[in-house]
Amino acid sequence: MRSQAWGWGISSSAWLRRWYCPAAVLLVLFPAPLTIAWGQSAPVQKVTKSVERIFGAGVQVDTINVDSVQVLRVSRGGSLLGFAQIRNVKGKDQPITYLVAIDSADVLKDIDVLVYREPYGGEVAYEPWRKQFRGKTTTAPLLVGKDIRNISGATISSHSVTLGVRQTLAALSAWHAAGRIH
Amino acid sequence: MRLPAYLSFSLLVCTPLLAQESETTSVGGYGEVHYTNSTGVGTPGTVNVARFVVYLAHSFSERLAFRSELELEDTKIEGGEEGGEVALEQIYLDYRFSPAFTLRAGLVLPPIGIVNEIHEPPTFNGVARPSFDRNVIPTTWRDIGVGAVGVLPGSSGLSYRVYLVNGLKAAGFDAVAGIRGGRQEGKEASFANPSLTGRLEWARPGVRIGGSFWYGGSANQDPALSTGSFGNAVAVLTADARYDVGPFMFRGVLANISIADAEEINTVYGGQVGSRIAGGYVEGAYNVLSALAPSSTQQLNAFVRYENYNTHAGVPTGVAVDDSLARRITTVGLSYKPLYNVIFKGDFQLLRNKGGVGENEIASLGVGYQF
Numbered sequence: 001m002r003s004q005a006w007g008w009g010i011s012s013s014a015w016l017r018r019w020y021c022p023a024a025v026l027l028v029l030f031p032a033p034l035t036i037a038w039g040q041s042a043p044v045q046k047v048t049k050s051v052e053r054i055f056g057a058g059v060q061v062d063t064i065n066v067d068s069v070q071v072l073r074v075s076r077g078g079s080l081l082g083f084a085q086i087r088n089v090k091g092k093d094q095p096i097t098y099l100v101a102i103d104s105a106d107v108l109k110d111i112d113v114l115v116y117r118e119p120y121g122g123e124v125a126y127e128p129w130r131k132q133f134r135g136k137t138t139t140a141p142l143l144v145g146k147d148i149r150n151i152s153g154a155t156i157s158s159h160s161v162t163l164g165v166r167q168t169l170a171a172l173s174a175w176h177a178a179g180r181i182h
Numbered sequence: 183m184r185l186p187a188y189l190s191f192s193l194l195v196c197t198p199l200l201a202q203e204s205e206t207t208s209v210g211g212y213g214e215v216h217y218t219n220s221t222g223v224g225t226p227g228t229v230n231v232a233r234f235v236v237y238l239a240h241s242f243s244e245r246l247a248f249r250s251e252l253e254l255e256d257t258k259i260e261g262g263e264e265g266g267e268v269a270l271e272q273i274y275l276d277y278r279f280s281p282a283f284t285l286r287a288g289l290v291l292p293p294i295g296i297v298n299e300i301h302e303p304p305t306f307n308g309v310a311r312p313s314f315d316r317n318v319i320p321t322t323w324r325d326i327g328v329g330a331v332g333v334l335p336g337s338s339g340l341s342y343r344v345y346l347v348n349g350l351k352a353a354g355f356d357a358v359a360g361i362r363g364g365r366q367e368g369k370e371a372s373f374a375n376p377s378l379t380g381r382l383e384w385a386r387p388g389v390r391i392g393g394s395f396w397y398g399g400s401a402n403q404d405p406a407l408s409t410g411s412f413g414n415a416v417a418v419l420t421a422d423a424r425y426d427v428g429p430f431m432f433r434g435v436l437a438n439i440s441i442a443d444a445e446e447i448n449t450v451y452g453g454q455v456g457s458r459i460a461g462g463y464v465e466g467a468y469n470v471l472s473a474l475a476p477s478s479t480q481q482l483n484a485f486v487r488y489e490n491y492n493t494h495a496g497v498p499t500g501v502a503v504d505d506s507l508a509r510r511i512t513t514v515g516l517s518y519k520p521l522y523n524v525i526f527k528g529d530f531q532l533l534r535n536k537g538g539v540g541e542n543e544i545a546s547l548g549v550g551y552q553f
Contacts, residue, residue: 093208093239093249117241119249120299122281122333122341123385132387143479144522149387152424152433153300159522 042086042097042114050112054101055081064181071172071181080104083172083181089164091118092156100168106176108136111165121154124161133165138173142166210237212552214303216310221543231257232310232548233303235271245278270368271322282332286345289326289368293343293381294394295319295435296422303550304525307467307485307517310546313509313533314463314489318437319420320362325349326371329380339384349375352400352407352414352447357454357507360439360493361416364400375399375411379418388426395419400441406450407443414443429472431483436462437491445498456507457498461491467517481519488512492536505537515546525550 051061055074059081062073072084082103088095094117101109111133113125123129132148142162144150150158175181213234219227234254241247251271259266274288291299297306297315301322306312315321327347334340348371354363366372377398384391401413408414422435437460441447444457467485471478492508494501515529527548534541 090208093210093237094206094241094247115244116281117244117247117278119276119284119286119331123339125281125333126339126385128339128386145479145481150426151385151387152390152426153296153383153385155305155522 046114050099054110066175066180085168089160091160094118102172106173108133121157123151123154124157138170207240210553211235212302214550217547219545247276282335284331287328289324292323292379295420297321298323302552304523304552308513308529309527309548312463313511314491317359318491326368342382344380348373349377349398350400351402355455360459372402374403390424393421416441429469431467434464454501456494458496459493460495463489483517486514506535506539508536510534523552
């Protein structure tokens with residue numbers, strides 16, 4: 001993988017003014033290991049907007065390292081609201097960047113498709129498809145054709161994102177049960 | 183004291199930005215092998231590797247991607263033998279400004295009907311594509327041009343594609359397969375008749391409804407026809423729907439093609455081209471495994487499809503209506519999908535026409551895949 005991350009504006013003072021971010025300075029000096037497998041990530045604004053949409057505005061978000069990946073811990077006023085993770089899953093030829101959020105009881109709160117790069121099938125980002133995942137736990141099958149409806153003409157994306165959500169939900173729940181995120 | 187939102191998010195916002203952006207190259211493909219046996223004397227069964235397609239894509243950056251499909255039909259091409267084709271089916275660059283607007287340029291698929299854009303074998307029932315998707319909508323229809331694709335913002339469920347591409351050539355039109363022979367397929371294509379094509383579609387889980395159009399000239403500056411950009415215009419309008427509910431799957435397409443100057447085209451090229459081509463098909467399928475093995479994620483779809491189309495739905499002065507072109511094709515069959523991208527197919531087709539000429543039946547078996 002080629003390092004093009006700086007092109008995203010970390011070194012831009014305008015960016016620093018807009019997103020006051022002391023940690024960024026340190027991380028530029030000591031680049032963190034990849035937190036999201038397979039390169040592509042989501043723009044800041046989209047992640048922010050997604051977490052605020054799901055958990056409400058004004059929440060506190062902390063980053064927890066679990067092995068080599070990062071989990072977002074979301075709380076308000078010291079009480080835990082839940083966790084979220086950003087991952088990529090391969091669509092037909094591009095990674096689909098998505099976010100899975102669970103509440104403090106490991107119930108899936110919502111998902112978001114943060115960046116969709118495929119030529120077809122972008123409807124997996126739509127609310128009517130995403131809302132099928134709400135309230136799911138690891139006991140749900142989370143399979144297209146079972147508890148998740150396909151979108152005709154977006155079959156590969158429907159299967160890919162469903163698989164990704166299933167894996168992410170399982171990982172978050174397992175880490176939470178094991179006390180690795182709390 | 184609660185931290186301001188921008189501080190609370192500081193760790194969060196730093197993390198994704200530091201993820202490296204990478205160039206990625208991906209290879210995919212699809213293919214299908216057919217066994218076909220027609221009734222009648224002197225028509226032995228045949229087996230054929232109908233298609234072997236390599237999909238090659240590369241993302242240069244977060245926004246700029248290349249995509250292509252290189253196809254080999256009928257296993258091989260050999261001098262002096264009929265059949266066989268090596269062809270680029272698609273080759274284009276996408277520049278993604280936003281989900282609502284991607285600029286696309288290159289050899290693209292006019293977004294007409296269901297099968298032209300999404301033609302991988304596991305996506306349709308029946309060994310061969312519907313006959314309608316050969317003789318009415320000439321799949322795989324591809325032309326060179328530039329356009330835009332995107333999903334409309336919010337959750338409207340609407341998406342669109344619109345392209346300006348090279349036009350059809352009337353010299354290739356015929357009575358049996360309509361505009362099919364007029365496609366240029368990106369090979370030293372004439373740009374005498376720039377044509378506009380597009381599609382608007384609406385999708386929900388289990389539902390997709392779309393409408394498509396094509397409008398453009400076909401004269402190719404032949405002085406015997408017309409030298410104008412829109413000379414001898416061809417207008418295509420189609421509507422299609424897909425609906426999946428529980429173990430049931432339905433789909434249908436309707437099309438109307440107007441060739442207003444068919445009389446002139448026939449005079450110049452000596453054909454019997456209709457002035458109107460119309461028809462469609464409806465298909466219903468039922469996943470038998472939903473009853474036999476409810477816990478299975480595999481599918482065994484029993485389907486029936488009825489096609490009814492006529493390439494002589496309208497004829498110009500000087501052409502006698504050929505009733506054998508008013509075709510009705512009934513296909514019944516099974517599709518077994520152990521995974522959503524692998525398919526084993528079998529079907530039986532009844533080919534009928536209003537004239538009762540050359541009617542026969544075809545039994546087919548096939549396998550197909552995509553990845």
